[in-house]
Amino acid sequence: MSFKHYAMQEAKQQFVEYDKNGDGSVSWDEYNIQMYDRVIDFDENTALDDAEEESFRQLHLKDKKRFEKANQDSGPGLNLEEFIAFEHPEEVDYMTEFVIQEALEEHDKNGDGFVSLEEFLGDYRRDPTNEDPEWILVEKDRFLNDYDKDTDGRLDPQELLSWVVPNNQGIAQEEALHLIDEMDLNSDRKLSEAEILENQDLFLTSEATDYGRQLHDEYFYHDEL
Numbered sequence: 073m074s075f076k077h078y079a080m081q082e083a084k085q086q087f088v089e090y091d092k093n094g095d096g097s098v099s100w101d102e103y104n105i106q107m108y109d110r111v112i113d114f115d116e117n118t119a120l121d122d123a124e125e126e127s128f129r130q131l132h133l134k135d136k137k138r139f140e141k142a143n144q145d146s147g148p149g150l151n152l153e154e155f156i157a158f159e160h161p162e163e164v165d166y167m168t169e170f171v172i173q174e175a176l177e178e179h180d181k182n183g184d185g186f187v188s189l190e191e192f193l194g195d196y197r198r199d200p201t202n203e204d205p206e207w208i209l210v211e212k213d214r215f216l217n218d219y220d221k222d223t224d225g226r227l228d229p230q231e232l233l234s235w236v237v238p239n240n241q242g243i244a245q246e247e248a249l250h251l252i253d254e255m256d257l258n259s260d261r262k263l264s265e266a267e268i269l270e271n272q273d274l275f276l277t278s279e280a281t282d283y284g285r286q287l288h289d290e291y292f293y294h295d296e297l
Contacts, residue, residue: 074244075243075244076163079156079159079160079163080156080160080163082159083155083156083159083160084152084156086155086159087152087155087156089106090102090103090106090155092105092106095149096151096152097147097148097149097150097151098149098150098155099148099149099150100136100139100149102149103135103139112132114129114132114133116133134174137174138158138161138170138174139158141161141167141170142154142155142157142158142161142164142167144157144166162236162237168233171233171236171237172229172232172233172236175187175232175233175235175236176229176232179191179192179194179232185228185229186226186227186228187226187227187232187235188225188226188227189212189215189216189225189226192211192215192227192235193208193211193212193215196208215227218234219231219232219234219235221234247278250278251263251274251275251278254271254274255267255268255270255271255274255275257270
């Protein structure tokens with residue numbers, strides 16, 4: 073909840089900046105003006121000769137495609153909820169298929185609907201005369217042990233989603249366990265009010281409370297905090 077809340081608050085602040093005319097929605101032109109100080113319009117079917125400009129064209133077209141997908145009501149712009157879906161598609165259910173498809177378009181080079189280990193590693197080409205560098209060994213381990221759940225040597229769409237969309241569950245659990253280990257004075261695996269007050273500096277510098285800010289946020293204020 074802490075990670076998601078932070079993302080939502082950030083998007084809300086951006087929404088106000090992007091909504092130039094204050095009409096409660098962000099148009100594609102307003103997005104361009106905020107990002108690039110001008111309205112940009114590329115031809116989808118015409119590649120550019122300059123490699124750097126072509127790379128930018130591809131990124132811009134991807135942004136436009138995501139913008140259109142986030143626009144559920146097909147209005148002239150994105151309302152706040154749609155803007156959040158545009159900025160953080162991984163947090164919104166109706167954007168899941170788009171996130172998967174976007175990842176496949178980027179990594180699935182042979183078009184079979186899966187991402188192999190070679191495609192996962194990208195442009196890396198193994199030198200048979202040398203050992204793989206450390207970062208390659210780490211990436212291979214992640215592919216085999218974290219993402220390829222059915223051990224078939226490739227990532228299907230759902231496995232791909234676990235790669236391209238960060239899962240904060242593990243990080244959150246580690247932080248919660250850290251707080252309990254450090255603050256649970258009577259070893260009952262719970263934090264009492266007295267234990268929290270005894271170690272309030274640690275509690276207020278934790279990501280679990282967004283460094284104490286969530287303790288003052290009505291959205292988060294409940295009995296467990």
